[in-house]
Amino acid sequence: MPSQTVTLENETGLHARPARVFAKKAKEFDCDVSVAKTNGEADPVNAKSTLSVLTLDCHQGDEIEIITEGENADEALSTLVELVESGLGE
Amino acid sequence: MSTTLQGRASSPGVAVAGAFVIRRVEVDTEAAAAGTPEEEKQRADAALEQVEATLTELAESKREMLGDEADIFLAHADFAGDPEIADMVHDAIDEGSSAPTAVTAAFDSFRALLEKSGDEYLAGRATDIDDVRDQVLDVLAGRQDAPVPTEPSVVVAHELTPSQTARLPRELIAGVACAAGSPTSHAAILSRSLGIPAVMGVTGLLAHVEDGVTLALDGEAGTVVVAPDDDQRSAFEQRITEQEERRERLSALRDEPGATADGHRVELAANIGGLEDVEAADEHGAEGSGLVRTEFLFQESAEEPSIEEQAAFYRKVLAGLPGHRVVFRTMDVGADKPLPFVVRDPEENPALGVRGIRLGLLQLDLLVNQLRALLRSRDPDAEQGTLAVMFPLVSAPDEVRRAREAFAVAADAEGIDHSNIEVGVMIEVPAAALSARRLAPLVDFFSVGTNDLLQYLFAADRLLADVADLPDVCDPDVLRLLGTVVEAAHEHGAWVGVCGESAADPASAAAYVGLGIDELSMTPASVPQVKDALRRVELETLQAAVRTAQDAEDATTARKVLREALGG
Numbered sequence: 001m002p003s004q005t006v007t008l009e010n011e012t013g014l015h016a017r018p019a020r021v022f023a024k025k026a027k028e029f030d031c032d033v034s035v036a037k038t039n040g041e042a043d044p045v046n047a048k049s050t051l052s053v054l055t056l057d058c059h060q061g062d063e064i065e066i067i068t069e070g071e072n073a074d075e076a077l078s079t080l081v082e083l084v085e086s087g088l089g090e
Numbered sequence: 091m092s093t094t095l096q097g098r099a100s101s102p103g104v105a106v107a108g109a110f111v112i113r114r115v116e117v118d119t120e121a122a123a124a125g126t127p128e129e130e131k132q133r134a135d136a137a138l139e140q141v142e143a144t145l146t147e148l149a150e151s152k153r154e155m156l157g158d159e160a161d162i163f164l165a166h167a168d169f170a171g172d173p174e175i176a177d178m179v180h181d182a183i184d185e186g187s188s189a190p191t192a193v194t195a196a197f198d199s200f201r202a203l204l205e206k207s208g209d210e211y212l213a214g215r216a217t218d219i220d221d222v223r224d225q226v227l228d229v230l231a232g233r234q235d236a237p238v239p240t241e242p243s244v245v246v247a248h249e250l251t252p253s254q255t256a257r258l259p260r261e262l263i264a265g266v267a268c269a270a271g272s273p274t275s276h277a278a279i280l281s282r283s284l285g286i287p288a289v290m291g292v293t294g295l296l297a298h299v300e301d302g303v304t305l306a307l308d309g310e311a312g313t314v315v316v317a318p319d320d321d322q323r324s325a326f327e328q329r330i331t332e333q334e335e336r337r338e339r340l341s342a343l344r345d346e347p348g349a350t351a352d353g354h355r356v357e358l359a360a361n362i363g364g365l366e367d368v369e370a371a372d373e374h375g376a377e378g379s380g381l382v383r384t385e386f387l388f389q390e391s392a393e394e395p396s397i398e399e400q401a402a403f404y405r406k407v408l409a410g411l412p413g414h415r416v417v418f419r420t421m422d423v424g425a426d427k428p429l430p431f432v433v434r435d436p437e438e439n440p441a442l443g444v445r446g447i448r449l450g451l452l453q454l455d456l457l458v459n460q461l462r463a464l465l466r467s468r469d470p471d472a473e474q475g476t477l478a479v480m481f482p483l484v485s486a487p488d489e490v491r492r493a494r495e496a497f498a499v500a501a502d503a504e505g506i507d508h509s510n511i512e513v514g515v516m517i518e519v520p521a522a523a524l525s526a527r528r529l530a531p532l533v534d535f536f537s538v539g540t541n542d543l544l545q546y547l548f549a550a551d552r553l554l555a556d557v558a559d560l561p562d563v564c565d566p567d568v569l570r571l572l573g574t575v576v577e578a579a580h581e582h583g584a585w586v587g588v589c590g591e592s593a594a595d596p597a598s599a600a601a602y603v604g605l606g607i608d609e610l611s612m613t614p615a616s617v618p619q620v621k622d623a624l625r626r627v628e629l630e631t632l633q634a635a636v637r638t639a640q641d642a643e644d645a646t647t648a649r650k651v652l653r654e655a656l657g658g
Contacts, residue, residue, distance in 0.1 A: 009428070015211055017161070020168050027173075049174035050165075051200045054215065057207040086392050086430045 002077045003067040005038055010087040014058035018088035023050040025083050031070030033080065038063040047080070092318045097267065097292030099312035100278035103333060105265035105287050106306045106318070106326045109299050110243035112254065127183050134179045134189040137229040141222065142170040145253065152256050156283055157366055162218075162252050162276055169222045175200070190230050197223035217276075221251035238262065244305040244314075248296060250277040260284060265307040267314050269295040289314055340618035344375035348610075348621050350603065354629040357609040358617050359414070361589055365403075368410035370614035375621070378414025378475055380537060380611025381589035382407055384460070385421045393431045394456065400463035408467055408474035416475035417514065417537065417587075417611075420460055422446045422482040432456070441545070446483025446516075451492055461500035465508060478512040480537055485519040490532045514584075518542035523571055526578035536579050537611070538572065540590035540598075547571075562645035563592045564652065569601055569640045576606045587611055596623050597652040603629070604636030604655075623656055631655050 012018055026033040026047040036044035037056050044067055045052035058064055064084070068076045125133070145167035153160040169175070175196045182192035201219045204212040238257075239245070242264045247254070249270040255277050266281050271290035281288035287309030298316050299305065306315040306326040315322055348358035359380040360371035371379060387395055387403055408416055423429055424445030425437040432453060437443035450457030461479065468477055481493045494513060501508035517523050518539035526536065544550075544561035547568065551557060562568070579586045587609035592598040594616030602610060603624060610620065635655030639648035 015209075017165075020165060023168070046174050049172045050168050051172045051204075051219075052174050054212060055200070055203045055207065057209050057212060087389075087428070090389070 001067055001069045002073050003065055004077055004081050005063050005065045006081050006084045007063050008058055008060055008084060008088075010090040011060055012090060013060045013062060014053055014056060014064070014088075018090060019053045020050050021089045022080070022083065023048055023053050025080060026076070029068070029072055029076035029079075031068050031073045031076050033076055034067045036065045036067070038065050092322060093298055093316045095292050095294055095298060095314045095316065097289040097295070097312050097314060098273055099308075099310050100271075100273040100275075100290040101266070101281035101286060101288035101309045103265075103285070103287030103309045104307065104326055104329045105244055105309075106304065106323060106330065107242050107244045107264035108302050109246045109305050110239040111296070111299060111301045112245065112247040112250070113296075124188060127186075130183045130187075130189045130192070131180055133230060134183065134193055134226075135176065137189070137193070137226050138170050138176060138179075140229050141225045142167045144225075145170060145222075148253060148256060156256070156280065159279060159283055163256070166218060166222050166253065169197075169219060170226065190227055193226050193230065194223060197226075217249065217251070221253060224251070225253060244307050246295060246299050246305070249275075252276040252280055255280045255284075260286075265289075265305070265309065267292055267295060267299075267305065267307055269293070336622075340622055343618060343621050343625070346375070346621065346625075348377060348624060350624050350627055350629045350632070352628045352630075354603075356603050356607070356624060357415075357587075358621055358624075359417075359587070359609055359611040360614040360617060361611050362407060362416075365406055365410070367614055368407055371617075372410060374614045374617045376411075376414075376614055376617045378411050379407075379416045380587045380609050381480075382416060382418045383422070384418060385423050385427065388421055388423065388429050388431075389427060391430070394459070397459050397463045397466065400460060401466040404464055404467035404477075405469065405472075405474070408469075408477065409472060411475035412473040414475050415478055415512070417478040417480050417512075417535075418464055419480045419482050419516065420447070420450055420457060424449055441551075447481045447489055447493055448483060450481070450496070451489065454496060457493070457496050458500045458503070461497050462504050465501060465504045465506045465511075468506075476512075478514065478535070480514045480516060480535075482516045482539070483519060483542070484515040484517075484529070485521040487525065487528050487532060490515055490529060494532070516542075516589075517575055518546070520546050523575055526575040527581075530578045530582035530584050533584055535585045535587060536575060537587040537589050537609075538575065538607075540588060540592040543590075544568070562649075563595075563598050564601060564639065564648045565645040566640050566642045566648050569605070569636060569648065572602075572607075573605050573636075573640065580606065585609065594620060596620070596656055597649045599623070600627070600632050600652045600656050601636045601639060601648075604632035604634075604652075627656055 010018055033047040034044035035047040037058050066077060066080050145163045149160045149163035178196035179192040182195050197219050201216045204215050239262045242262050244265040244267055245263055246267050250268050263286050266286055266288040268290045269292055271277060275290055278288055278290050287307055289307055289309060289312050292314055303317055306318040306322060348356045357377045359378050360376035362368055362379045362382040425440035425443050444452060464479060484490055512534040514533050514535035514537055516539045517536045540563050544563060548561040550560040576586050585608040588602050588607055589611040593610040594612040599610055599620050632655055635652050639651045642648040642651060
């Protein structure tokens with residue numbers, strides 16, 4: 001299961017529009033994508049669900065782990081990591 | 091007998107009309123499933139899909155009217171199409187729930203999770219989740235067409251959701267009154283952008299108001315009068331007439347230049363952040379732009395936009411403001427607004443770090459490329475505005491010299507004579523304001539950025555509520571400082587503008603004109619009211635007022651003096 005941790009640099013973290021941007025990108029892939037807050041107590045959630053992503057309550061500076069499994073899992077992972085690194089459209 | 095209810099003023103204006111009450115229909119969550127689990131799932135899926143499609147469509151159809159505010163409907167559409175919601179609904183139906191019960195449970199469980207987070211933003215999303223849930227329930231119950239008023243009415247609800255507000259035909263909403271909510275609720279924001287008077291958070295509203303009863307709503311005082319008597323009614327109607335007259339007077343001023351009653355010219359320009367502002371500037375009769383922000387061009391792309399891409403955007407702005415001066419500010423970014431393609435070490439204190447022209451001088455290619463694009467955007471054969479260039483966050487004369495050198499390099503590269511293009515600097519660092527005398531000979535104009543200047547002068551973040559009240563541009567000594575900046579500029583033949591929200595505040599605008607400031611640049615929608623206020627007062631009155639304000643005890647007293655000069 002490919003996975004990678006990445007730090008949220010953009011101002012609003014995984015809230016509001018960036019949460020939607022993130023989930024939308026995850027939806028483009030057929031594989032399963034989940035995301036968790038590193039050091040968070042909660043289990044990883046479905047990254048294709050904006051509502052689930054919001055419940056993680058991730059802010060600027062938080063570290064998240066992205067986990068992919070299935071078809072094109074590596075490509076999905078690198079695409080999403082890049083998206084987070086580029087600031088999620090902010 | 092009339093009753094006056096007090097709420098919070100949320101969108102200005104007054105209205106007198108019959109009440110149109112929207113009451114929520116409760117869903118019977120105890121009801122047993124109507125069909126087989128498969129049928130219930132199909133019903134639920136179809137309803138979710140329909141709401142998602144309707145909201146997506148609503149976002150697009152309202153975009154022209156609402157601009158970015160229309161994004162709220164895209165967010166809601168996304169909630170309706172959320173895969174986890176669909177999964178939870180299916181699971182609940184498999185366990186014997188009806189479609190409406192399953193939908194309610196799924197949305198409510200997310201609502202609870204977000205409320206539990208303790209994060210203000212997330213807790214605020216609970217209302218959004220309720221809104222989407224209710225729309226899905228409406229579809230499931232066959233309530234396809236929400237009732238709409240048949241004549242202009244004051245819409246009354248416990249809480250009005252954005253989709254309800256946007257779906258109501260604008261011409262039939264005289265006003266909006268809600269029992270819950272505040273001036274920052276979506277419904278309040280939408281009402282303001284649609285120009286509908288609104289009062290939110292009216293305690294006891296639904297207990298006092300029946301469908302059809304006459305309401306007199308005051309969006310400035312935050313009051314709702316239920317069944318007003320004849321005197322109250324005529325007082326409100328009088329204000330409505332004044333309101334309409336004022337609107338007509340302002341639109342009649344559209345093509346008039348900005349000036350005081352005795353003909354002293356003050357250019358009234360618009361701040362531009364995107365192409366939609368260019369249209370708004372033209373619509374509100376702004377005289378060009380005193381500030382075109384360019385940073386978003388860079389923030390939205392993963393790599394530096396090419397010179398041609400930049401020039402294409404600048405050309406569109408110039409084409410939209412023909413016959414006026416258009417001041418482009420070179421990119422004002424820094425560690426607080428990092429660019430994807432500029433890699434720099436994080437800073438402990440971005441407000442005091444590599445921002446504005448400091449970044450441009452450190453990454454000279456970026457600055458030169460932007461200046462080349464600006465030069466290239468001019469087209470002598472096209473009808474366009476006159477290009478001017480401004481550098482942000484300048485603090486010392488040497489920075490101006492180096493920025494001008496970059497401009498010369500850019501002009502050489504483009505093979506363009508740049509000697510007739512005005513070059514200015516922002517005055518937003520206290521050091522720049524203090525050394526105005528040494529900066530003035532190096533530029534054609536100054537533009538005072540009051541937001542940052544005040545933040546630095548008072549060492550107070552304006553976004554931090556506990557200290558936000560400290561900085562005030564009408565502080566007597568800030569007014570003195572601005573006076574010295576204007577004097578220094580005029581002595582060297584440079585003009586002075588102010589760009590910043592304060593240019594639209596009547597007391598501040600009065601002070602600026604009294605100090606001799608030549609141009610005020612503000613939100614496009616504020617131009618008509620400032621134009622109207624200035625045309626009613628003579629320059630001498632404002633000059634005298636600002637002298638008194640400079641000697642005042644504090645900002646509050648100074649403001650009072652300035653407002654009185656404007657005639658109230």
